Amino acid sequence: MVEFSSIFSALAAQPLLAQIGMVSEAEGSMPWLTLTTFAPLVGILLLLFIPKEQINVLRNVALIASLGTFALSVGIMVNFNPAVAAAAGDAFTFQMVEHIDWIPEVGISYAMGVDGISLWLVMLTTFLMPIAIWSTYGAIKENVKEYMVFLLLLEVGLVGAMLAIDLFLFFIFWEVVLVPMYFIIVIWGGAERLKAGLTFFIYTMTGSLLMLTAMVYVYFQVGADTGVYSFLYADMLGAELTYEQQFWLFAAFALSFAIKVPLFPFHTWLPLAHVQAPTAGSVLLAAVMLKLGTYGMVRLAFPLFPDAFVVYAPFIAVLAVIGIVYGAVLALIQTDVKKLVAYSSVSHLGFCVLGLVAMTPQGLAGGIYVMLAHGIATGGLFLCVGMLYERRHSKRIADFGGVAKVMPVFAVMFAVIMLGSAGLPGLNGFVGEFLSLMGAAKSHFLSFGEYNFFLADAESAFALGTTTTVPTEAGTSSGPELTAFIMAAIGALGVILGAAYLIWMFRRVMFGEVRYEEVRMMPRLTAREIGVLVPIVVMTIFMGVYPKFFMSRMDPSIHQFLSYMDVKVTEAVEAAAADEDRRNVYGQVVVEPPNEEWVPQGSMVDLARERRQQR
């Protein structure tokens, strides 16, 4: 039995901030995660004491706060040891865990932890935040103070949600994200900002409520099973749910995340919100916030409800594939640059989800890499669009033309970012998309089994185990799963279309003759704007040339997750086979241990120390 009265007293008695000190005492080392998450709050605190009129001071303080946060997150990165994630029985092995009972009466704790997946998403957030703040120097002149406060608050929510390993805490951060984003859209947005903000809010709130309901249900289920009521991720994983329960719970979680991603057909809030939001808002919305959806899928929806996931996976994959092509085709015909970039997000996130549900090491690694690459590339594209808009006060493609002649440096940077987004090998977009497609194509998870409706005649040929056979004179041989390969092939069409809409847009905006006097008068990039774009361009190239830096540090976590899923999915498939009422499900997780020489054995700090000692 739970005592409810104490919830409030617990909240009152132990405000979050008061506990930070306790953590560091208890752990004895730097509480990197907590520091990174709440560092922006220090910035907010400072901002509150600065008068509204001192715009530049406000901006600089916010910038410094976000840079400080980035510096702290580097602390996470260098202390992160990828080799820790051994093939334990857990879905993920977390590091730098900080755990204190927050409201012990109801099993809510303040628990933070990082693994190979959340690490890079956190880094992405902290990396982009200073850039986003710096980019507002020219654009935002009204209500600067509030804007900066909201941006920093947004960072708290984003980082916190990715680091929380207590579901209640996760939910709090998840909700914290919504509020500042809503206000950013509604106050500083474009002409239709009210509608956009409202749509955004209703959509995401609907998702949140569904998730909360499902989360609480699981919480009570776990409590009833084990007697321990706890929102801890590790405890929640232990829930024993029947297939029917999982079916609905997964639906609730998946819908919530699908809205956030957004997966076709839940995407209609996105173009509206992206287009209406101010530049920094669009950047963070596209680059980081959407990733909460995909991150939530991997972290929560998939491992919590494996029985249901096996059944849902192929359908999610179909939606992802539709999204890839649909988003790309829509992007192709847009007349508004910003809307084009917005629809391109739908397409790119389709690659991501397709990779994630494939349950192969390549697919998962690719999916996560798409998240990172898309964050950099689309963030960069929105920044470029913002710079164009600040000069021309128009986002219509037809209003431009020949910009490359007027702004040569901008043209180069825009081109690099654009090509990165289009998936050129050697730049960031390629690695993720390629791996996602490859992982999806070899997947043994995207089989419809007896749900097979559009390939019913050839059903036996597509069932698991009896992979496609290619007849030859010398006999027959097996290839990849045909349904999966078809999905990957259709998804790969997005590679062509992706190049098409970006290159075509680029040509119409940047190339050709200068037709308008307004375009001719557009000033060149200022030093600040170059400074905003350079980190993006550098990262675009670095992520494409040396993906090892990122991938080798997430692979062990991915492998661990797949091993975990393999066990669960095998159980699920067996259970389904034993149950006469249920139709057969197929699905097999592909587990391939990563190459040992690939994974760094130790954190960056350790490795550096070792190297110094060797010398």
Next chain:
Amino acid sequence: MEALYAEQFYFLGLIVLAPLLGAIINGLFGSKLPKRVVDWVACGAMAMSFAFALISVQALINNMTVSPDGERSWGMLTYTAYQWIFSGSLEAEIAFLLDPLSAVMVLVVTGVGLLIHIYSAGYMAEDESKWRYFAYLNLFAFAMLMLVLGKNMLVTFIGWEGVGVCSYLLIGFWFGDDEKAAAGQKAFLVNRVGDFCFILGMFLVFYTAGTWDYVALAEMSTTAATAATLLPIALPAGLLIFLGCTGKSAQIPLYVWLPDAMAGPTPVSALIHAATMVTAGVFLICRMNWLFTLDHRLMATIAIVGALTAFFAATIALVQTDIKRVLAYSTVSQLGFMFMAVGMGAFVAAIFHLMTHAFFKALLFLGAGSVIHGMHHEQDMRKMGGLRKLMPYTWATFLVATIAIAGVPFFSGFFSKDLILWGAISNAHVLTVDGAMGMITMEHFTSALVPAAAGGEALDIGRWAIVNWVVFLLGIMTAFLTAFYMFRCYFMTFHGECRADEETKAHIHESPPSMLVPLVVLAFLSFVGGYVGIPHFITTHMPEGPQFWSLLLENWLAEVFLVSDAYRVVGRFGASPYGLETLVAVVSIAIAGAGIGLAYLMYVKSPELPARVKERAGKLYDLLWNKYFVDEGYDTAFVRSTLKLGEVSYWFDRYIIAGLLVGGTAFMTKNFGQVLRHLQGGNVQRYATYILIGTVLILFAILGGATGS
């Protein structure tokens, strides 16, 4: 010396690195540097790359081992730069491989590349953004070298896409002109379609073989025990990869971008769209010959597509009036020749033609560039003529190249084209040999001759001989057309009266030395380039020493194509078919002579003839002039239909998804909200009641949930 040959041969990395550094220096600082420095950086980078390539090839030569039965082998040199992507069983390193095949390619790319860089320094002298041009050009060289030196398919693919992007950037170099920008875009997108197929082909290879490493794949497909695993995917994967090649190498159905690509600066056309990038497809199939030769249907498809491309492109070239477009279609046609050779299993011939073509076609383009430069950006041959006296060096070198491509004996084009035609008529895949299908085993694919061919008798390949004849006849006809349209082009440009207006005429001038030197060097190469592959009917009478040198290319490449040449593709005319080979050579000489003669008749002797022919064959002329309406067809079938799909989807998005579903929900919510509004009137007592009710409900729910299950 031993250490140098150890596992890491660093020079391969340097070959690739030099142009990249050049591109970075020019790209970042070029706009601030004086033009001379820009020239020196770019050409210096290429020269260094060429020097490293020479060193590496020399190292490879030194690496030679001779087996007891006299077979020479050069093995390979490799260099692994770093780990790129590892994930599960996927291991992709940035690694390079130098074997006799890539050695030929590297020398062509860096050598011809260097000449064209030098030429560009003169050609682009007046351009404002020369630095940008050279940065792109160096970047292209970098990507191309990645492509040819790649040790696994993924590195090749990086280069493959990289050259595509550089081509896009260079075609649209003068981006102020919308048409040029559009041409670049078209090239990129058509290439992307090919790359899409290439990727899918790569996936298939990976699932079956588990690796993309060429060495491992070669090992696998040339060993009897493991070749069987690759057999089933040879056709699908091979077709997909071949489709990728049709994109890059401008073959049917994806050739449409190349003629438009002529919008770029002429040296770019010479380097990218004649000598190097467009040959990537031929190179790739040769690189993976052991995969392609596994399936005879695949080979036949490639051969026929190549032959058709060769023929149709040649017919289009007949009526073009833009000098660069003639050369562009000629390139498509010659590439078709190379694919024809590859498809017939004459890999050495394909590489041979690739090399000689790189010389003479680059020369033709550079010569055309010199003409265009001299005539102030006039490209229409109808406004040229009589340039022989005004531009003597250009004229002489252009003539050498024209003779070479027309297939006149003693010039390089003759040797390579002859080898291809001979291969087309005489080669047969073992699976097509009558009765072979039943008795063939995996050994016959990898280490033993089929019994039928082992005796040295002529082979019966049944109806598969049709393929030989179709390809051969198309090849012969193409050879005739080639001789004709090339000499048409030559006569129209250099002979007769000058048809330019007075203004232009007064300013026609010979090009500066930096442009002429490459012309002369290439003319020399176009002449002597053929002597590394003298026809067998001559060499068979030679003593061993000279025979080795006159079949140098064949001997050099032998180990690369060992299995394909020895066991999978066999000569169907038995052991000594040299009489027939002579006949083929005579036919091809006669055909070339006829083509040249006809061109002379029509464009020098009686210049009124073309107009009459045009009148008589009006419909056909229209068809050719409009390039068989392929561009229009593609536009309707793919471009407009995709845009239409986009519009329909957008409508669907706005009215069905956002409008009906979401809007409907919102409508209901709104009305529901009207009801709820009455609940929040600001009455505190009411709120308290709600809270109480809510709490009770929650309590019930929780208790029910906790105890209920």
